[in-house]
Amino acid sequence: MATLRVEHLNKTFPAIERGSDATTAIDDLSFEIGGHVFVSVVGPSGCGKSTLLNIVSGIETATHGSVSVSEDGSPARLGYVFQEPRLLPWRTVMQNMLYVLEGEDVPDRARDYLRMVGLDDAGGKFPAQLSGGMQQRVGIARAFAVEPDLLLMDEPFSHLDAITARSLREQLQGIWTEAKKTVLFVTHDIAEAVQLSNRVLILAPGGRLFADLPIELPYPRKASDTEVAMAQAELLRRFEEMQEETDAARATDVAS
Amino acid sequence: MSQATTVAPASPIAGVGRLLRSPLTARIASYLFLLVAWQLLSLYEDRFPPPADVFGFLWIEVTGGSHGGIVRGEFLEHFAATLPRFTLGIAISMVLGIVSGVVIGGSKIAEALLKDTLLMLVALPAIIWAFLTQMWLGLGDTAVVITTFLSAFPFVAVNVVQGIQAVPRDLRRMSGAFHVSSYRRVRHLLLPAVTGYLFAGFRFAVIIGWNAVLLGEWFSSSEGVGYQARYWYDANRYKGFVAWVILFIGFIVLIDRVALVPLQRRAFRWRDTQVKQAQRRVEGIDVAVTGA
Known part of the structure; x- marks a missing residue:
């Protein structure tokens, strides 16, 4: 740490x-x-x-x-989660994860963290196919997958509706x-x-x-x-x- | 209270109505309208050959038949002469257009030095290059290729400059925060962000370049599509001239439909998904509104 x-x-x-x-x-x-x-x-x-x-x-x-x-x-x-998801719109969720990752176990690591935020099946989708909350979860998974210190x-x-934000806050405590x-x-x-x-x-x-x-x-x-x-x-x-x-x-x- | 949804059976009249309103029908109608207008014009104006004469002439050119035993149809030979000149001119425009676009778009000093020159080149019509290259280089392939290149190149460069400058700042900062390598940034951020602009530049280059090749051959060649158009024009055979113009336009429409549109569709799969998603959302709202 x-x-x-x-x-x-x-x-x-x-x-x-x-x-x-x-x-x-x-x-x-x-x-x-x-x-x-x-x-x-x-x-x-x-x-x-x-x-x-x-x-x-x-x-x-x-x-x-x-x-x-x-x-x-x-x-x-370092890992960074921004106010907006900041995903590459022309790349799939999995490609967005791989964009910032280095190392040999990269695809496995990306899958593990997507699973952690409950998006195991979303790897092949483009960001536009996901809701705002799901996109932000990809942003969180991406930052954690870097395994930052x-x-x-x-x-x-801040850009999400109250119900999605509340659920993500509870999820974030578990991940942390x-x-x-x-x-x-x-x-x-x-x-x-x-x-x-x-x-x-x-x-x-x-x-x-x-x-x-x-x-x-x-x-x-x-x-x-x-x-x-x-x-x-x-x-x-x-x-x-x-x-x-x-x-x-x-x-x-x-x-x- | 429960809501019942009834679906009306599809009637044949509704089917015909849908067909009449379809984009395909509209496109066919526009071609038919042009043909009818052309035919009507030819009835009142002798120097406007009727469609039947022109298409008859075209048929002889394409099948290699004979025009009254004097001149043989030479469609393939002339297209074979034009295509390599056109392809080479466009290839050089693309390579130099991308390189100079990246340089001008990526550096403020290069932009200050070169952007105005680039805009002047965009404003210069292809016919000026056709005249100049004939004066500089005389008759031959080189003048035609250079005319094509000089006319198409600025459109590629200007579009690439715009594309480079439009790469989203948020995504650049995200890449910086995660220390993404330069290679990955170019491959996954820069190139896809520029692709839309590059396609626009390429389509412009093909259309402008095809016009330029015609002009180049008109003035500087003794074979090719442009030369043939000029041959029939000089011979006062209007139907020959119009037939070659139609071949010329038909080729560019074909290239656009067969090659450029499918390529563009593939490159923008991600954006089409976005549009479809939005359409589905709108349809969802429609259903909700209708059902309410």
Whole structure:
């Protein structure tokens, strides 16, 4: 299992138009995760959650600071589940799996993970022949099939209907428990973060770390469990605290 | 309350109605309309030969018969002269069009340097190349091949440039996140994404190239389809000229139906599946609405 170390990370996007200001997406962010953990990053829109995942995966570069992902000292393998399935529409489900996999046991591995998400018979189908929920399950199977040391998930259920998302959340807990991966999960849904994670990082606007909270509840968890509802209420209270602080800081800025 | 669905037996009148509304009937009707219009025009205009005369002439050309004992039908010989020139011109256009399309589409500097030149080449009509190549190279195969190549090439390149620039950014980033090798990216992401544009470019190249080969042979050759059209035109034999034009058009329609359309259908199996799926969903809604 991997260790992800984020130290004094800063990401600033240059101004798009002349006269406008540069945007700070992440500001002096530091944290470390490792082992069989499911860590969620929650925060309002535009607080740099997806940017953080993109920097960790290497799609984007940091302005300052450092990010390192290692597995016992050597570079770690990463998997990524995006907001949308991002499947190649002209390739079948099985070909989409094979596109990202390396190694000798690749077809078997692809079949195993498709079975794990309940899509054993879908290998020969094109993405357009599957529902949105099934396509997202292929995206999840693809990321797990890489057998990553660190799995990055960027609001993977936000585009799905409530019933499909609920079923996939329960399925994901089972897969994570079985596959024993380190997961960094981005969401703006507090209920989802509480149901899935054993640690939650709250990011404030501007990409500042506001709180780092453990969720010590046994798995599997259901959204309707009383303990989950209580943990949700506590997290929501901290979230509101963060919003009040942000509003107060903004008011002071305007006054000065 | 339960819902009963009744299915009416198919009546012969409904069957005839369906046949009349079918695309095949519409296509046959359009050909018949053209023939009738042509026949009517030929009744009032002497220089417009009637369809029967033209098709009679065509028959003699194709079967190698004789036109009044003077000139023999030479369809096969002239097509055999044209096809290698056309094929070579198109092959060069495809290779150079793909290479330059990839370069221009993949590099901002190359795009700034070359895209305007490419658009100028697209705007240049084939007849200008036919004149220029005859001036530069005189009579012969080379002038015809170069005319075909220069006329078809920009259409391939422009389409490939568009295809390269239209590769979905999300899929490129997904490939980056999974560290997919360059070979796999080209084979499974780039090529399929560009295929649609490449087909469009190829179809344009074939049609424009076929026109160019006719013009090239008209000015720079003593054999071939273009030369034959000019021969009958110069001889003031309109039915001969129209017959060769029909052969010319018939060939391109045949190539499109027999080769290009099936190839395109095969390459876009995945997209057709998408369309069929959507149609099924719409039919499902129709059934639900009808049953409600």
